[in-house]
Amino acid sequence: MTVEQIKATIASIPDYPKPGITFRDITPLLQDGDAFAASIEYFAERYRGSQITQIAAIEARGFIFGAALAKALNCGLTLLRKPGKLPGEVLSQRYQLEYGSDELQIRADSLDKNDHVVIIDDLLATGGTVAAAVQLIEQTQASIQEAAFLVTLDELPGEQKLQQQGVACYTLCRF
Ligand SMILES: O=P(O)(O)OC[C@H]1O[C@H](OP(=O)(O)OP(=O)(O)O)[C@H](O)[C@@H]1O
Numbered sequence: 001m002t003v004e005q006i007k008a009t010i011a012s013i014p015d016y017p018k019p020g021i022t023f024r025d026i027t028p029l030l031q032d033g034d035a036f037a038a039s040i041e042y043f044a045e046r047y048r049g050s051q052i053t054q055i056a057a058i059e060a061r062g063f064i065f066g067a068a069l070a071k072a073l074n075c076g077l078t079l080l081r082k083p084g085k086l087p088g089e090v091l092s093q094r095y096q097l098e099y100g101s102d103e104l105q106i107r108a109d110s111l112d113k114n115d116h117v118v119i120i121d122d123l124l125a126t127g128g129t130v131a132a133a134v135q136l137i138e139q140t141q142a143s144i145q146e147a148a149f150l151v152t153l154d155e156l157p158g159e160q161k162l163q164q165q166g167v168a169c170y171t172l173c174r175f
């Protein structure tokens, strides 16, 4: 399956969840077994044979792709979660969203300087979410290989924001 065919399974919903926002809906992609499997295989091909120890996945939609990719690569899965979901000592980072603000947390002991991490999320918009993820992972001393997304919204500054943080970016589908 080509990237264009995968992209064609993503729906565009105008004015959701607020007027002026075009929501890129990945649920039809997930319901298409061939498209879901192919998207994971594109990510896996890119990282197979590299020194990655952990896939760091962002709640919630990032977990879907992160879990499947970690399984495909036989490496660990580190969860970046919304507040109040992780036990023990956590590191926290607040961030702005395209439509609101939120906070991400990581377990303080989940990564260390020996880890080589790929961050994964379903979608890059303003870059606020992944910027918070980068800040959290940097605090653990782990190294970040790159951040990977199923979708990047080209009209928003997510890629520039990642570039400013010195983190490379890989995207399957662009809108
Ligand atoms: O680049 P940004 O502007 O930060 O936006 C991208 C983030 O927004 C969405 O998550 P959302 O917070 O809606 O949560 P969900 O995955 O739990 O639906 C998406 O899954 C990304 O994580």
Ligand SMILES: Nc1ncnc2[nH]cnc12
Pocket: 021, 022, 023, 024, 025, 098, 123, 125, 153
């Ligand atoms: N336009 C959008 N579509 C889907 N998910 C999003 N997360 C942030 N912006 C989004």
